[in-house]
Amino acid sequence: MTVNSHLKEFHGLPAFTFPDADDKSPRATSLPEPESVAWRVGVDAYDSEEEWEDAFARFLAAVDTERVRALIVGAWSEAYDSAPGAVIEALVAARERLPALRGLFFGDIVMEECEISWIVQGDVSPLLNAFPALEEFGVRGGNQLVFPAVRHERLRSLTVETGGMPVEAVRGVAGSDLPALEKLDLWLGTSEYGGDAGVADLEPFFAGTRLPGLIRLGLRNSEIQDDICAALASAPVVARLEVLDVSMGVLTDDGVTALLSGQPLTHLKKLDLHHNYLSTALRTRLLETLEPAGVLVDADQDDAESDEEEDGTVWRFVAVGE
Incomplete structure (x- = not known):
């Protein structure tokens, strides 16, 4: 078993994929109300004609992001080979444009785009530091996760x-x-895929004192x-x-x-x-x-x-x- 379907909802909201740049359908011109959905922004994982940061820039220009409550980061280009540093930087740079953001999922990537053990991650703590009002945070992929x-x-x-x-x-x-x-x-x-924690490493969760x-x-x-x-x-x-x-x-x-x-x-x-x-x-x-x-x-x-x-x-x- 692996992850074979994108999030259908997140933070209590239905997921809506922000349209591709070449999408001319009514769906692309009649977007939902900003606060009514969890917006998924992603690009093709293989041979993408657009970088994730560019798709995100289009999203910032098209949507009243001050009303956005939930954001889902989908695939970035070559997620199996490229750390998402630029993606994280783009999100952090947009923090003042997302004052209502309460839910953030980083890496809604399915097997057809990149197997979960192949997803190259990085240090995700800047996202938590940039959005102190976040109530829900999720991340997928353990390869190089910090x-x-x-x-x-x-x-x-x-x-x-x-x-x-x-x-x-x-x-x-x-x-x-x-x-x-x-x-x-x-x-x-x-x-086999880098999960090297033992029971002793889980002791703080068992005690629960920090939580x-x-x-x-x-x-x-x-x-x-x-x-x-x-x-x-x-x-x-x-x-x-x-x-x-x-x-x-x-x-x-x-x-x-x-x-x-x-x-x-x-x-x-x-x-x-x-x-x-x-x-x-x-x-x-x-x-x-x-x-x-x-x-x-x-x-x-x-x-x-x-x-x-x-x-x-x-x-x-x-x-x-x-």
Whole structure:
């Protein structure tokens, strides 16, 4: 599985792709109200006739950007080979023209444009520093991703989607002061694609001290999902969560047994562990334990794939890798 469709909505708004320069259709001349959609600005990832910064300049000229609430950065030219420094610089330079911006997603790039593990990223912290009123920020792609520790007073939702999240980026998020953050969603990925964080690097998330408002925690798409669940079994942050998401990873009976043997989970509104490698018996036990307490449990396996070699070695895979 990989990312094969663009965002259909973001920050509670339907996504609308800003038209290409040569688009002469009615859609290009009758744009929606600036505040009514999440605007996606992107160019062709391969052999683009327009650079992303030029498309963004057209957007700034065509739309009353003082009313824009949400912005989605789509593909930039040769995203598989080029760091988006100029894209980030263009956004930072336009910060005064986007006073109402509250949601920003950086890198809405699908597999046909560039596989998630190929997307070359960079230091995304200038975007958070440039937009102190942001409430929601997301970024896709872990290749060369840099996320130093930051402080942001208003950010309520942070999503990092990768096939492999570098340990320094994980530590940067873990070291950030985000007092308003309610939702954190990290796709940790696999070591094959640069996801080299261990459970010890996630300890600040388990403690939750830098994230006093956190109620929705996702630590997922990981090859160490069992170890994460074992740590969550006694993690202080769990007691105040409404949603716990450990989906999309290599989760087996060992991880769920640890969760069920640890602190109570019956206070949760939802436990998401879709794409898993659970036995029928363990899945039944999980549902019988939590569903009577009103917990919505997503334990679907979602075509989780595994391979067995002739020597009996079993290989299991995260949902989104390459």
